[in-house]
Amino acid sequence: MAARYRVIYCLNQFFGGLGGEDKAYQPPQLIDGALGPSILLERLFPDIEVVASVVSGDNYLVEKTEAATGEIIALLAPLFEAGDDKKPQLLLAGPAFNAGRYGMACGAICKAVQEHFAIPTVTSMYLENPAVEEYRKDVLIARAGEDVMAMEESLKNMAGLACKLLQGKELLPDRDGYIPQGRRKNYFADKTGAARAVDMLLHKLAGEPFSTEYTMPVFDRVQPAPPVSDMSSARLALVTSGGIVPRGNPDRIEAASASRFGTYSLHGLSAFTGETHQTAHGGYDPTFANEDPNRILPLDVVRELETEGAIGSLHDSYYATVGNGTSVANAEKYGSEIAKILLADGVQAVILTST
Amino acid sequence: MSKQIERAGIPVVHACSIVPISKTVGANRIVPTIAIPHPFGAPDKGPEEEKKVRKELVQKALRALATPISQQTVF
Incomplete structure (x- = not known):
C-alpha cells in the first residue's frame, strides 16, 4: 500500500468530545490520532491518516485569537521536526457548518498554520457562515451543509478537495465544491473574448440562461444613519x-x-x-x-x-x-x-x- | 437585523463580543463587549462593580449612537 497522507485535524470542544458550552473556554490541546468526525473521515478516505488532532474551545479561540493560534503552532511544532516521511502534509479543520464561532476558529487556525508551516489547509463551512467573508480569500473553504445532519457529505467534499490539492491537481471552485477565492486563472479558450461576450448577449436577449465569466461582488452595505443629535x-x-x-x-x-x-x-x-x-x-x-x-x-x-x-x-x-x-x-x-x-x-x- | 433597522433610518449600535462577525455582517456602529456568554456582565466582579462596568459600556454605546460616522466604526 502506498504511503497515506499525513493530516492534522482541528475540532472544537463539541466535536472533539471535550464537552459543551461549559468547555468553550478550553485552551487548545493536542491529541494523538483521529477523533470524532476524523474517525469517519479515515473510514471514507483510506488514503488519509490523521496523525494528530487539535481540540480547542470556541470562545477561547474567538476571544483570544492571536494567542490561541500561537499556542496551536507551538503544540504542532514538534510534529514538523520529524523526518520528511513523517511530517504532516496538510491540516483540516471543521466542518463548521453555519456555526459562527467555530467558523471563525477554523479560518484563523488554517490561516495561521499555512503561513507558519507552509503546508496547505482546508476547512469546510456553509456559505452563510460569517467566517466565509472573513477568510475565503486566504483559506480554502470547502462547501458544507447547514448543520451536522450534513456531516458525511461535507466531510467527503472537504477531503476530496484535500486529496486533489495534495496530488497537485488543478482546482476550480464550482467543479471541486469550494467557495471562490476571487482568483483569476489563465486558460486558452476556443473563442475570443469578443465572440464569447456577443454569445452571452444573444442568450440574454433571447431570455436564455448564460453565465458570466466575471461575477461582480455583491456588497450589502447600509449607509450609516445620522447620529442622534440629543x-x-x-x-x-x-x-x-x-x-x-x-x-x-x-x-x-x-x-x-x-x-x-x-x-x-x-x-x-x-x-x-x-x-x-x-x-x-x-x-x-x-x-x-x-x-x-x-x-x-x-x-x-x-x-x-x-x-x-x-x-x-x-x-x-x-x-x-x-x-x-x-x-x-x-x-x-x-x-x-x-x-x-x-x-x-x-x-x-x-x-x-x-x- | 442591525442593517435592516438602520436601512429604515434609525441608527443602531451593535454591542457584541465577536467583532469580526459584526464587521463581516455589516453593522456600522460596533461596540465590543466583555465576553460571549456575558457581553454586559462581569461575573467575577462583585454585583456593584459589575453594574458599574455594565453602565459604562451602555454609556459608550450611547456615545457611539451620537457620533457621526461615514463608514463602519469600532468604538
Whole structure:
C-alpha cells in the first residue's frame, strides 16, 4: 500500500468530545490520532491518516485569537521536526457548518498554520457562515451543509478537495465544491473574448440562461444613519439576538436556527431578573444569562440612565431572537419587521446586543 | 437585523463580543463587549462593580449612537 497522507485535524470542544458550552473556554490541546468526525473521515478516505488532532474551545479561540493560534503552532511544532516521511502534509479543520464561532476558529487556525508551516489547509463551512467573508480569500473553504445532519457529505467534499490539492491537481471552485477565492486563472479558450461576450448577449436577449465569466461582488452595505443629535430627549429601543425571553419562553423561540422573534413588554420593568426572564439561546453557556439576564440585555442600567435623563425614554417593548445559526434571510425579515414597529413609535436609536 | 433597522433610518449600535462577525455582517456602529456568554456582565466582579462596568459600556454605546460616522466604526 502506498504511503497515506499525513493530516492534522482541528475540532472544537463539541466535536472533539471535550464537552459543551461549559468547555468553550478550553485552551487548545493536542491529541494523538483521529477523533470524532476524523474517525469517519479515515473510514471514507483510506488514503488519509490523521496523525494528530487539535481540540480547542470556541470562545477561547474567538476571544483570544492571536494567542490561541500561537499556542496551536507551538503544540504542532514538534510534529514538523520529524523526518520528511513523517511530517504532516496538510491540516483540516471543521466542518463548521453555519456555526459562527467555530467558523471563525477554523479560518484563523488554517490561516495561521499555512503561513507558519507552509503546508496547505482546508476547512469546510456553509456559505452563510460569517467566517466565509472573513477568510475565503486566504483559506480554502470547502462547501458544507447547514448543520451536522450534513456531516458525511461535507466531510467527503472537504477531503476530496484535500486529496486533489495534495496530488497537485488543478482546482476550480464550482467543479471541486469550494467557495471562490476571487482568483483569476489563465486558460486558452476556443473563442475570443469578443465572440464569447456577443454569445452571452444573444442568450440574454433571447431570455436564455448564460453565465458570466466575471461575477461582480455583491456588497450589502447600509449607509450609516445620522447620529442622534440629543440623546437626552431621544427614544431608545432594545433588541437582542442573545435570546433573552420571559421565563418559560412563551413563544418557544428555538435554541438554534430561530424561526421567529419575540416582542416582550418592558412596561413597569426596572430590570430583568432570573425569576422573570431567561435565555433561550443554545449557543453559549446559559449560566450567567439565567443568573442575571441584564448581562445580555442591560435593561437595569438603561432604566437608570432614563431616570437620570441621559436618554429621553425607552420604547415599551424589547425584541429578541436567537442568533445561533439563524439564516440571513430570516434575520433580515425580523429586522425589517422590527424596524416598522420602531418607526411607528418614533424610536430614534437602537442598542442591539449579541453574544 | 442591525442593517435592516438602520436601512429604515434609525441608527443602531451593535454591542457584541465577536467583532469580526459584526464587521463581516455589516453593522456600522460596533461596540465590543466583555465576553460571549456575558457581553454586559462581569461575573467575577462583585454585583456593584459589575453594574458599574455594565453602565459604562451602555454609556459608550450611547456615545457611539451620537457620533457621526461615514463608514463602519469600532468604538
